[in-house]
Amino acid sequence: MRLALRQLFKSPGYTAVAVITLALGIGLNTSMFSLMNLLILRPLPYPAKEQLVRIFRTTPQDARGNHNVQSFLDLRRETAAFLKLAAYRQWGYTLTQPGRSPENLNALRVSAGFFEILGLQPELGRVFTPEEDHAGNHVVILSYAAWMAQFGGDPGIVGQTVSIDSEPTTVVGVLPEKFASLFLWGPSDVFRPLALSEQEKADRADTSVQVLGRFDQGLTLAQLNTRLAAIYANLADSRPREQSKDGLRAVDLQSSTMQPGTDVATLMLLGLAGFVLLIVCGNLANLQMARALSRTREFAVRAALGASRSHLLRPLLLESTMLALAGGALGVLVTVWGNAWISSQIAQNLPIHFDLTIDWRVLVFASGLSLLTGMFFGLAPAWLSSRVDVNDTLKSGGRAATGDRSQHRFRDALIVLQFAAALILLSATGFFMRGMQTLLARDPGWTPAGLTHCVINLPAARYATPQQVLGFYDNLEQRLRALPGVENVGIGWTAPLYQLLATRTFLVEGREPPAPGREPRAFVNAVSPTYLETLRIQLQAGRQFSATDALGAPRVVMINEAMARALFPGENPIGRHLSTGDAGNRASAEIVGVFHDVGMAGNPAPATTPFQVFQPLAQEPWNYVTVLVRAPHPVTEPLRQAVQALDPTIPVQLLNTADELAKTGTRALELITTIFFGFSLLGLFLAALGLYGVIMRLVVQRTPEIGVRMALGAQWRDILTLIMGTGFRLAAIGAGVGLLGSVAMSLLLSAMFAGQPNIDFVILPVTTAVLVIVALIASYLPARRATKVDPIEALRAE
Structure with missing residues (x-):
């Protein structure tokens, strides 16, 4: 223990770098585990x-x-x-x-x-x-x-x-x-x-x-x-x-409590954080190997004096374990910061509170991960370095050891592994950003820009009859239309900004009904006559609702294009009738219009467009509705004042522009994208740093060889190609391995975004090219130093 501590204190720079990078890797993983703990693992506080x-x-x-x-x-x-x-x-x-x-x-x-x-x-x-x-x-x-x-x-x-x-x-x-x-x-x-x-x-x-x-x-x-x-x-x-x-x-x-896909998403975040830690471990393993090689003569002397291999292994493993535990302790602070940042981002963008507190499960995870990390980056270098040829080492005098073939292979394998992990991180970020781009570019079938939105809930005690409810809506609409600049006003059960509220099954009258349980099911929204115009939803056929579609009048509906294509292929649905309700109490409604498919702005589109039915709000008024006002400028405060002028006891909820509310649907995905992006940048930087360190050490070890080559007429271009070729080869092999993981990641993420290809043949070559370019830059810096070697000085040192 004292020997291990002495060695760490002798190299304060190495110790500080190791502890800080471990803290980042362990802290990020523990923060992602905190998220999993909240969403999946934390037990409910109920007996039995x-x-x-x-x-x-x-x-x-x-x-x-x-x-x-x-x-x-x-x-x-x-x-x-x-x-x-x-x-x-x-x-x-x-x-x-x-x-x-x-x-x-x-x-x-x-x-x-x-x-x-x-x-x-x-x-x-x-x-x-x-x-x-x-x-x-x-x-x-x-x-x-x-x-x-x-x-x-x-x-x-x-x-x-x-x-x-x-x-x-x-x-x-x-x-x-x-x-x-x-x-x-x-x-x-x-x-x-x-x-x-x-x-x-x-x-x-x-x-x-x-x-x-x-x-x-x-x-x-x-x-x-x-x-x-x-x-x-x-x-x-x-x-x-x-x-x-x-x-x-x-x-x-x-x-x-888990929504579908929650476990997959949290495991994916934890897995990507694990790739960052894997790259950290690769760097530290190479550093440990280099430190151990510099102590080869010390190990040989100790072995000659009777030290067994286990005696040589023990202080090396203790060093890595102490580094990992110190990194884990500091990593808990990184976790606290990371959890606070995630909670603040969620609180700013979503109306929910995430309790990412650190409990005993999180601490056990951090401790266990620290121990595993110490073993992971410390065991192999310690094992390889403790295999000492006493005679050869002592005969070599004071010359630094360069390692045997197995140590070189291990060093190269670590670089390959790091670049494979970095490519998976880069690809995951690229897939997510591409999916977000596709989502934001998708036409929702209506125009959020220029809309001001709110939700109101009329107290049932004072608005107990349909006439009272509809009277309030009519008065509110008149007040809003009188506001300067207001172009249109629409009222409905809901808006295509968040989850649709109600679904019902429908049967086409005059046809044999489908098998029980196979009846077409559609999302239902009751809307005012000017709802489509206000949202700029295109009417494809038929007519919109009018004032004559009132309470007690013959029931009418409009259906979306997807429903029209599925239920009436090659037919005109206008004038046909749909029925819904219990077998003994079915209500019939005439189809009077077909409207363009409406998507949920800011939410990933489903794989198939759902069936949608609009019915007149006057024929089924709810006390809980969404009010939408189209104007060239936001009218949030005038909208609030109009509602409270009619009834000051009614709260105005979700008062904002539709554009801002639509962005709320993508905030969670944007947060995940930000996390992915941070992971990929950190992973790429650490992988490049690891390659730079390995190539730099290679240049130092091969300085005599480089001197001989230059003395025999090698040009600086030849030396540059020689050194950079080593870095390129390792990065290329890593990219090849990483492509397999990237394809798997592409298949996993494609399910989250409708219209995203299963294998993205744009992102994969782009991220691979980025990886190779970074590898070449990381190799160029030490290779450039190699071109400036003085052959005479190199040979004299040898």
């Missing part, structure tokens, strides 16, 4: 969490579907003997407080038993009672964050009355801070009883209910799924025809 499940409805189109209310009630009744179930759905409410602007609250409406199933005790007060799970009970439970933000953490909040949706509501409890789970419950501020109305119970087309369960201790998850399949099959007759072939799937609650 292995018995908690989410029950998904599976369809041919979706393996993680939600339920309608009646299906949940049937399922709860039939599984009561071995499974406790609760339902919840996302909702929105408006909080009004004296002297403050109204605020929108994200909410969960939960059925009786929800908190008991989770085994959750409130921070203050109590949870809901079964008797409160019916309409008319005005009670609320606050999240910890809402309690602190809205009420300053008032310990006497329980029992107080607050105004929610303009109705007096009693606070009965506050949840503990640990309950918050963005990936499970979403951004939930308050909780209200599910309180199903008779109309909600009868609506089998509304599949917005999610189901949570806790199964008996004697069951396994596989046994539970077997029982659920049998029960759901027996309930097939009670479901709508289009849901008769649906299935059920229970997924443990921990796994259900």
Whole structure:
């Protein structure tokens, strides 16, 4: 130990460089692991969490579907003997407080038993009672964050009355801070009883209910799924025809928090960070080898005095281990900085909070990675260097050792490995940037530029009838049209900026219906007559909606081109009829128009364009809508003032230009691209630095040979070619190996961006060329020094 420490202190420059580069490599990997820990590994804070499940409805189109209310009630009744179930759905409410602007609250409406199933005790007060799970009970439970933000953490909040949706509501409890789970419950501020109305119970087309369960201790998850399949099959007759072939799937609650692709994306980030660490280890292994070679005579003397090979190995391994542990300790600080940067970037660009705290799992990972890293870059150089020929070494006098063939092969293999890793990093960055470019260049089918956007939620207590809701929208539209410069105003359930809200199945009237479960499913949006003009969505055939398409008038719809091509190939869909709803309560609507396919601006396009149906907002008004105003300049403040002039208790949400909101959809991808770019630059720099060091040492070792060549008439060009050729050869072999990994990376990333080729034959040659150019530059600098060798001095030194 003391010998190893003495050697490290004798070379402070080497020690500092090694610790800093290790800190970068280990810190970056630990930061990526922190992300994986948050998204995948961190356990949920509930007792006996292995018995908690989410029950998904599976369809041919979706393996993680939600339920309608009646299906949940049937399922709860039939599984009561071995499974406790609760339902919840996302909702929105408006909080009004004296002297403050109204605020929108994200909410969960939960059925009786929800908190008991989770085994959750409130921070203050109590949870809901079964008797409160019916309409008319005005009670609320606050999240910890809402309690602190809205009420300053008032310990006497329980029992107080607050105004929610303009109705007096009693606070009965506050949840503990640990309950918050963005990936499970979403951004939930308050909780209200599910309180199903008779109309909600009868609506089998509304599949917005999610189901949570806790199964008996004697069951396994596989046994539970077997029982659920049998029960759901027996309930097939009670479901709508289009849901008769649906299935059920229970997924443990921990796994259900992961969105599809989350595990792949986080593993990919961790893997790319691993390539950076691999390059760091390659550099340090070469440095360790060079240091060990400079101590060959010392090893020979120690061996001659009776030291065994293990005695020679031990201090070398201790050196690398101490360097790695020091780098790991400093790497934790790099992790803290990296996590803070990632969290700040997410907070600036997305309305969510990432809790990238360092817990025991992260520390164990950092410690284990440090030890593995020390072994990785220290073992092979130590093993090769401890193999000493005592006689030859002592006979050679004071001349520096240049290493045997196996050591040279190992050195070359490290350079090849580093450049292969660097090419994979470069290619991954290129693929991602190309995908982003394709995404941003894609025509979404509408024009975000010039649009101002907001979302409003009319309190159901004061806007209880369709006439009241539509009256507010008409008045708002008139006010907005009167604003200077406003060209058009559109109102709809949603805008093509974020996820579409509702899907329904449709049947073409006059045709034999498809097999159960194979009915066409389309995203539905209810829009005002001027919605298409406001968003500049092109009408391909037929007409737009008009004022005559009112509440109580014959139902009409417009469909997108993709749906028209699929359902009416070679036919004119105008005038045909679609039906939707339960078998006993189907609604028929005439197709009056076909509009251009509309994409989600700023989001990766799906592999196939989804079916979309527009229907008149007047025929199915919602209290929760998106308002879009087209004007040559942003009208955010006038839009807010117009809403609050009509009703000052209505909060205005997501008030921004559509351009800015569209960019929000790409922010996560832009952050990943930035991380990729940073990894690739760092990896390329470290690989070039490693090659530079190896070639420079090669020049020093071959100085006598270079002197002889020049004495025999070799020109500076010959020497330059000789030295640079070595660097080029190693980089070219590394590029060849790296191309295999780059192709695999291309196949993996192509799935993330629609329209991206499986193998990108533009990025691969470009990144390979960049790698080779960098290698030539790294080789040129020491090669240039070799051309200036004085033959006489070189031969005299020999």
